[in-house]
Amino acid sequence: MIRIKNLSKLYQTKKQQVQAVDNVSLNIEQGEIFGVIGYSGAGKSTFVRLINRLEEPTNGSVVIHEKDITKMSTNQLRKKRQKIGMIFQHFNLLWSRTVFDNIAFPLEIASVSKTEQKKKVQELINLVGLAGKENAYPSQLSGGQKQRVGIARALANDPEVLLCDEATSALDPETTDDILDLLVSINKKLNLTVILITHEMHVIQKICHRVAVMENGNVVETGDVLDVFVKPQSKTTKRFVQQLNPLEYEKENLVEFINDKEDSEVVKLHFIGNNAKRAVISEVAKKFDVEINILQGSIAPTQEGAYGTLYVEINGDKKILEETITFLEGTGVEVEVLRHV
Known part of the structure; x- marks a missing residue:
C-alpha cells in the first residue's frame, strides 16, 4: 500500500551538512498501524513529513496506492494531500473557530457543499466522542478533547493514510490511552492505514502491528511488534523495551x-x-x-x-x-x- 524506497533528507547549512533521514526503505500494508520510534534527533519527525512532502526529500520515493508522491506537481500534490490526514503533538487547531468549524475547514478548502459539510462534520464529531461540543472553542477544551478535534479534522476528506506525529506526547497517561483506543477503533472501522511516530514504547506496545526503530536517520530494526519485544536486536531497541519492564534488565x-x-x-x-x-x-x-x-x-x-x-x-x-x-x-x-x- 505504501512503498518507501531509499528515502533521504540532507539539510545543508553554512557550516555543515545534516543527514536527517538516511536511505530509509519500508513497506507499509493497507489497514495496519505502523509505528516509528526513536529518541530525540533520530529523524522520525522528518521522516513522517517526507511522506506527504511537507519536507522535500533529497533522494528516494514514496509510493501510495501506486502513485509516487515525490514525482507529483504542485497541483497534483495538493489534491493527494487531501487523502493524507495528519495529526500533531500540539493539535494545531484554529483558535478563533469552534469545534465544528475546525473540522469543517478541510471540507471548505475541498469546496464541499455546506449541506455535505454539516453531515460529514456531525458524523466525525460522533465518531471521536465530541457530541455536545460542536460550538465550543479550543480554549474551552481539555488536551484530549483538542486532539479528538485534530483527529476528526484529519479524517474529514476520507484519507487513505493517517500520519500521527507524536500525537499523544502532550497528554497525560490516562488521556493518552483514551486517544490510542480511539485510533485503534478508527483503524478497525475505516480500515485506515496509520503511521504513528513516537518516542514512547508504551504507545507502540498498545496499538501497533509492526514497528521500525530509528537512530541517526537510519532504520536499525523493523518487524512485528511482538517479535521486536521478545527478541530486540539493536541496542536502541533494547533500551526502548527496557522502558516497559526496567527490572527485567x-x-x-x-x-x-x-x-x-x-x-x-x-x-x-x-x-x-x-x-x-x-x-x-x-x-x-x-x-x-x-x-x-x-x-x-x-x-x-x-x-x-x-x-x-x-x-x-x-x-x-x-x-x-x-x-x-x-x-x-x-x-x-x-x-x-x-x-x-
Whole structure:
C-alpha cells in the first residue's frame, strides 16, 4: 500500500551538512498501524513529513496506492494531500473557530457543499466522542478533547493514510490511552492505514502491528511488534523495551531472592500469544519433584497477542532438572537457562 524506497533528507547549512533521514526503505500494508520510534534527533519527525512532502526529500520515493508522491506537481500534490490526514503533538487547531468549524475547514478548502459539510462534520464529531461540543472553542477544551478535534479534522476528506506525529506526547497517561483506543477503533472501522511516530514504547506496545526503530536517520530494526519485544536486536531497541519492564534488565536484583542451592537452575521463560494464558508453572509442579521459586515476572498485551517473561529458580535432582527444562521447551514456551545471574 505504501512503498518507501531509499528515502533521504540532507539539510545543508553554512557550516555543515545534516543527514536527517538516511536511505530509509519500508513497506507499509493497507489497514495496519505502523509505528516509528526513536529518541530525540533520530529523524522520525522528518521522516513522517517526507511522506506527504511537507519536507522535500533529497533522494528516494514514496509510493501510495501506486502513485509516487515525490514525482507529483504542485497541483497534483495538493489534491493527494487531501487523502493524507495528519495529526500533531500540539493539535494545531484554529483558535478563533469552534469545534465544528475546525473540522469543517478541510471540507471548505475541498469546496464541499455546506449541506455535505454539516453531515460529514456531525458524523466525525460522533465518531471521536465530541457530541455536545460542536460550538465550543479550543480554549474551552481539555488536551484530549483538542486532539479528538485534530483527529476528526484529519479524517474529514476520507484519507487513505493517517500520519500521527507524536500525537499523544502532550497528554497525560490516562488521556493518552483514551486517544490510542480511539485510533485503534478508527483503524478497525475505516480500515485506515496509520503511521504513528513516537518516542514512547508504551504507545507502540498498545496499538501497533509492526514497528521500525530509528537512530541517526537510519532504520536499525523493523518487524512485528511482538517479535521486536521478545527478541530486540539493536541496542536502541533494547533500551526502548527496557522502558516497559526496567527490572527485567537489572538481573543483579534477582540475586537476593535466589536460594542458590547446589542442584538448581535459574530460568527465564518467554510466554507468547496463547502460551501466556497457560498454567505452565502449575503443570511443572504437579509433574516433577522440584521446588519452584518465582523471582520476577511481567505480562503485557499487544495488538498481536500477549507476551510475558518469568524468572524462576528450579531446585531438584540434576536429572529431574534436565527433564523439567525439556518439558518446558516442549510446551512452546521459550526457555533460557541463566546459569550465572
